[in-house]
Amino acid sequence: MTDTLTKLAYQTFQQGKSYFGVAHKALSTQLEQLAVGKRDNEIFPLSPDVVERIYNSLNQIIETDWNDAETGIYPVETLFDNSWGDFFQYYPLVWLDLPKIWDRVRNKQYQSFDSQIDLNDYPKYYRQNFHHQTNGYLSDLSANLYDVQVDILFNGAADAMRRRILAPLKQGLSHFAEVPPSQIRVLDVATGTGRTLRFLRSMLPKAALFGTDLSPAYLRKANQLLSQLPGELPQLCQANAEDLPYGNEQFHGVSCVFTFHELPGPARQNVIDQCYRVLKPGGTFVICDSIQKDDDPHLNPLLHNFQTTFHEPYHRSYSEDDMTARLERSGFVEIATQLHFMSKYWVAHKPA
Ligand SMILES: C[S@@+](CC[C@H](N)C(=O)[O-])C[C@H]1O[C@@H](n2cnc3c(N)ncnc32)[C@H](O)[C@@H]1O
Structure with missing residues (x-):
């Protein structure tokens, strides 16, 4: 009975976020058209069949998320860990930021940063207003708005998507059964505001957790949010993921969420x-x-619309990239893939 009620609560919570996401996107598109006119990009209309597929896969990922919690891969409470803690403080700023975004879109400005931001420390490919974000990843405002914006984009399922790394990682860590839980070391690369680290902490309360990112602002936000959790604070470090500041063979598990499509x-x-x-x-x-x-050819129009509407300069090349071949080139073996909702997963192993 309690389980049924908790599941219902989780489904209702997700449905609320999904409705909110749809309403926000519809309203902001309308407002943009009223204020500055239609964008001159080609958007493919989605057929009712495609919309139905999207909602079916959304329901499916919520079901999988519930099942993984119910079977004990992570605690059920993790399902209710939401990224909307700052909502009342920052959501109005999402709207206030929109005119600046529309302005940059109209003027085709994709690498626009406040003058006090020193760009020299960052690779050229990183100096972008990814998803038209004001100051890209390089301001505290961007870090404060990011979690809610991503959750809106994915109709409330961003965390359910992140949590799909947990089951394969836990399965992989079971190969180190002789290692005491406190000596298990897991790294989340390009951790952003640390959402994935939160979920890793709930699944592995004793493990030593590490996170890196290039953005000092996002790391500040991650530090603030992760400090609220009980247990040891994950160790955060500003670093380019192309040159990780760790010695060889330091970690039992490594994750990387929502980042490869932003890299050349x-x-x-x-x-x-x-x-x-x-x-x-x-x-x-x-x-x-x-x-x-082509993961699901029916969804290709959706991918096209995403690439056309958002500033994601490397998404097109990512979406055609053979990531399994890349993993094999590095030496990984036993590579498996999964699809959940709008996300794809690669689970790869370093030979023992
Ligand atoms: C779309 S966000 C994903 C953040 C987080 N993993 C999540 O689940 O929300 C991409 C992140 O990758 C970081 N990033 C991009 N290129 C990077 C690089 N070369 N080295 C380290 N971090 C990078 C950005 O600063 C940003 O925080």
């Missing part, structure tokens, strides 16, 4: 090489990212 091809390979280098033999690497072209 050579950087993608460098990051995979680095993840391989820092993993212990027998360790597991799990990637979560966007679905790719």
Whole structure:
């Protein structure tokens, strides 16, 4: 009975976020058209059949999320860990930021940053207003708005998508049964505001957790949010994922969520090489990212619309990239893929 009620509560919670996401996107598109007119990009209309497929896969990922919690892969409470804690404080700023975004879109400005931001420390490919974000990843405002914006984009399922790395990672860590839980070391590469680290902490309350990112602002936000959790604070470090600041064979598990589509091809390979280098033999690497072209041909129009509407300069090349071949090139073996809702997963192992 309690389980049924909790499941209902979780489904209702997700449905609320999904409705909110749809309403926000519809309203902001309308407002943009009223204020500055239609964008001159080609958007493919989605057929009712495609919309139905999207909602079916959304329901499916929520069901899988519930099942993984119910079977004890992570605690049921994790399902209710939401990224909307700052909602009342920051959601109005999402709207206030929109006119700036529309302005940049109209003027085709994709690398626009406040003058006090020193861009020299960052690779060229990173100096972008990804998804038209004001100041890209390089401001505290961007870090404060990011979690809610991503959850709106994915109709409330962003965390359910992130949590799909947990089961394969836990399975991979079971190969280190002789290692005491407090000596298990897991790294989340390009952790952003640390959502994935939160979920890793709830699944592995004793493990030593590590997170890196290039953005000091996002790391500040991650530090603030992760400090609220009981247990040891994950160790955060500002670093380029192409050059991880760790010795060889340091981690039993490595994850990387929603980042590869924001890297050009050579950087993608460098990051995979680095993840391989820092993993212990027998360790597991799990990637979560966007679905790719032809994973579900019905969804190709949706991918096209995403690439056209958002500023995602490397998504097109990512969506046609053979990531399994890249993983093999680094030395990974036993590579499996999964699809959940709008995301794709690669689970890869370093030979023992
Ligand atoms: C779309 S966000 C994903 C963040 C987080 N993993 C999540 O699940 O929300 C991409 C993140 O990758 C980081 N990033 C991009 N390129 C990077 C690089 N070369 N090295 C380290 N971090 C990078 C950005 O700063 C940003 O935080």
